[in-house]
Amino acid sequence: MPIDKLCKLLDKLPSNIDAAIISSEVNTFYLSEIKFSNGYIFITREEFYILVDFRYYESTLKKSNGLTVLCFDDFKETIARLIKKHKATNIIMESNRISLTRSYYFESIFDCCGAKLIKTSQLDDALESMRTIKSEKEIEKIKIAQEISQEAFLRTLPMIKEGITERDIALELEIFMKKNGAESAAFDLIVASGKNSSLPHAEPTNKPVRKGDLLTIDMGAIFEGYNSDMTRTIAVGEVSDKQREVYNIVLAAQESALNVLASGISAKEVDDAARKIINRAGYKDCFGHAVGHGVGLEIHEKPSLSPKSNFTLKPYMVVTIEPGIYIRGKFGVRIEDMVLITDNGFKNLTSLEKKLIIV
Ligand SMILES: [Mn+2]
Missing domain, CATH: 3.40.350.10 (Creatinase/prolidase N-terminal domain)
Incomplete structure (x- = not known):
């Protein structure tokens, strides 16, 4: 109240x-x-x-x-x-x-x-x-925003094939979200294919998607003022061993961060858990952003989960876990879930598949 x-x-x-x-x-x-x-x-x-x-x-x-x-x-x-x-x-x-x-x-x-x-x-x-501490009512709205966004992702997936442009994919996602209860998209959706995917915050272009591309989609919806946020990188047709290897490193980093995620843990520790995996795999210079951030009335809010963060995670915080590897001029991978910290761990509000989706 x-x-x-x-x-x-x-x-x-x-x-x-x-x-x-x-x-x-x-x-x-x-x-x-x-x-x-x-x-x-x-x-x-x-x-x-x-x-x-x-x-x-x-x-x-x-x-x-x-x-x-x-x-x-x-x-x-x-x-x-x-x-x-x-x-x-x-x-x-x-x-x-x-x-x-x-x-x-x-x-x-x-x-x-x-x-x-x-x-x-x-x-x-x-x-x-x-x-940072969400009420039940706020959590309900964030969950609905996330469901709308996920549904849009799944419904748009069959349209993604060679020839469709990044902008058209972004538009389809946004139209679906608005038709299904979203006030609007949570931000300018990121749809980045091939070389563009090495830009963490790429803008969708008129570039058609090609076979062999990795395609990063970072999206979210707003429902009754509350945002959702998630990212999936998918493969268009067959991708190279190198692309698959990088994908698996990012996935391992994301899972490693999720494994330490709990109330009472410092945000920095969660960042460390993901960063270590990426650094050890030799991609230290290819991951230049925080591993996550709070989500609520704003798409980026406190707490930040970064090497410098001094937050401790508490029940009812909603945060993202989104490590990435960006190889300049080649390609990039990011995997992002939005989770709710609970008394005994966390609840993942993102229920989409995380093994590499190939369309
Ligand atoms: Mn995010």
Whole structure:
């Protein structure tokens, strides 16, 4: 419930903070469970407010969930009134998510009210850390997003043959997802064949798929605001022993990471488990990204699972495990599952085959 989340957020803020303003679309949605593009959550130790403009007033009122909804005409005047009413002097904002111009604007308002902007990332940190632990309701949405994405993958597979372009494959996947309940694709889908597959974040091109290509498809859907993420590399026709060998190394690395995955394990250890296999096989320089990341309202969120990560995995985190090997100018392989950390291990939310699919 929004009220519970807001109380929890307040508890996480330093005691000298009197008020917080949340302005990003993603965090206002997370906290209020209401979507608006020009709105704010203003929280004080006494009362929680949602401030929206006329366009969102009626819909927000209907779902207010116990928060005070105010419609502003002149935002500056409304927020200044609230700051004075609650005698807020130390105010915190999302430093990660507002521009310098916006911060100057807010500072000038605070100045007029005898208040000041506290320059710290503690509000971002608190929100990011809350968002790493998903509720049952959030998990349900992520699962549905993943089911839609997987179904699209399976339905599109028979169309993938020599001659179809990367862009056409991406389009088929996206159309299927939207027709089957997705709000949209979670990101610009990656469909990369042959040489293009050595680019971890390739854009689909008009290049037709050819026999002997490895084809990497990195895809996801959004369902009720929540993302899913997965990657499969498949083979078009017969592929070389070398391609198959690299595929098997990536698969072994992915399984090795899954084998250590559990609540209480450090994210760094999970990264290590995959990286070791790739390094030992001689592909150290061909794996230059983190092994995984959190997924939720954003496609990439905390925790990151990288060599530098200092997160410890906890139940109800949703993370990806996606090692890859990218051989410049030749080809690449990535295998990505999205998993839910549980009390006694994890549940893989991706149920697609992982042995090399040949179409
Ligand atoms: Mn990913």
